[in-house]
Amino acid sequence: MKKAVTLIDIAKACDTSNVTVSKALAGKSGVSDALREKIKQVADEMGYVGVKSTQNRGGNTIGVLIPSKFINPNGSFYWALYNALVTRLKKENMFCIMENLDQEDEDRLMLPHCIEDKQVSALISLGQLSKNYAKLLNDNVKDLVLLDYYVPSLDLDAVVTNGYSGGYKLTSYLIKMGHKKIGYIGSKFATTSIFDRYMGYVKAMIEHGYEVNEKWRIDDRYKRDFITMTFPEDDMPTAFVCNCDEVAYRAIRQLRGMGYNVPEDISIVGYDNYLISEVSDPTITTINVDADYMADLAVMTLMDRMEEPDGKPRIRTIEGDLVIKDSVKRI
Numbered sequence: 001m002k003k004a005v006t007l008i009d010i011a012k013a014c015d016t017s018n019v020t021v022s023k024a025l026a027g028k029s030g031v032s033d034a035l036r037e038k039i040k041q042v043a044d045e046m047g048y049v050g051v052k053s054t055q056n057r058g059g060n061t062i063g064v065l066i067p068s069k070f071i072n073p074n075g076s077f078y079w080a081l082y083n084a085l086v087t088r089l090k091k092e093n094m095f096c097i098m099e100n101l102d103q104e105d106e107d108r109l110m111l112p113h114c115i116e117d118k119q120v121s122a123l124i125s126l127g128q129l130s131k132n133y134a135k136l137l138n139d140n141v142k143d144l145v146l147l148d149y150y151v152p153s154l155d156l157d158a159v160v161t162n163g164y165s166g167g168y169k170l171t172s173y174l175i176k177m178g179h180k181k182i183g184y185i186g187s188k189f190a191t192t193s194i195f196d197r198y199m200g201y202v203k204a205m206i207e208h209g210y211e212v213n214e215k216w217r218i219d220d221r222y223k224r225d226f227i228t229m230t231f232p233e234d235d236m237p238t239a240f241v242c243n244c245d246e247v248a249y250r251a252i253r254q255l256r257g258m259g260y261n262v263p264e265d266i267s268i269v270g271y272d273n274y275l276i277s278e279v280s281d282p283t284i285t286t287i288n289v290d291a292d293y294m295a296d297l298a299v300m301t302l303m304d305r306m307e308e309p310d311g312k313p314r315i316r317t318i319e320g321d322l323v324i325k326d327s328v329k330r331i
Helices: 007-014 018-026 033-046 051-057 077-091 103-107 131-140 163-176 192-207 245-257 291-307
Strands: 061-067 095-101 122-126 144-147 157-161 182-185 239-242 267-269 286-288 315-318 321-323
Touching (some): 007 291, 077 095, 077 122, 077 291, 122 131, 157 163, 163 239, 163 267, 182 245, 239 245
Parallel strands (some): 061 095, 144 157, 182 239, 239 267
């Protein structure tokens, strides 16, 4: 039986990336007209039939699994990611079913209904799950992509932001603004993204010869529930790097209740450039995460997995840019 032509095959033939190939075939911007025509011609000549060929493997409905506690009723970064996924999947003639996963079901290793009832042909897991649950999904889902997290001990496809680089950029910016006593807000072992951003913070501090004081490392959650942060009673740092915009927003409110003003007394930075960073008072300096591109890459990774089931899993990272707003004071 002849092997199906994949995006990777077309990319190699055109001497370009499979991301560019996917954009060209989907009619998206970012590809020159000449290269787009070349890609389409090569795809036709090679007999590429696209994602619709996945229908004979159980349909073209994709599940998106999100832990319930990551879904804020007032909106969240994950809502933006989910909406971007829906839009991208629709362009590929795929349908999408979202299912929330309760903590109890995760702890009991209960399979999602969409998998148990065979409603979907593949799954995107959005938001950190335990290693045991990720393994359960891997054992029961043929085509699986982790989005916004990875599991170091499991060889799975994943799409994440470069949290290490982002944490380094945020901390370096605070140092550039004159800060030397800088803390970090985030339960560092709660998620891989929090830990990676923490390690970027640590690198920047050590590189500049400044102390990484554990007293200034503040827990922000227990499992997935946010908790009241416990700040030091004295010897406060002049700035905090927060693991996300939601935590930065909560920190600003809690510090204000303690009599501190941001940024006059303490500077704050976040991560994601999610809506809350803009409606916050002050607006929050942050790292921008392109949710649309992240969703594009997740769908392309899933398509690659469907077409190349025996291909080596990859972790794909996305760089974020520093966005300067009002929550940092030069000292």
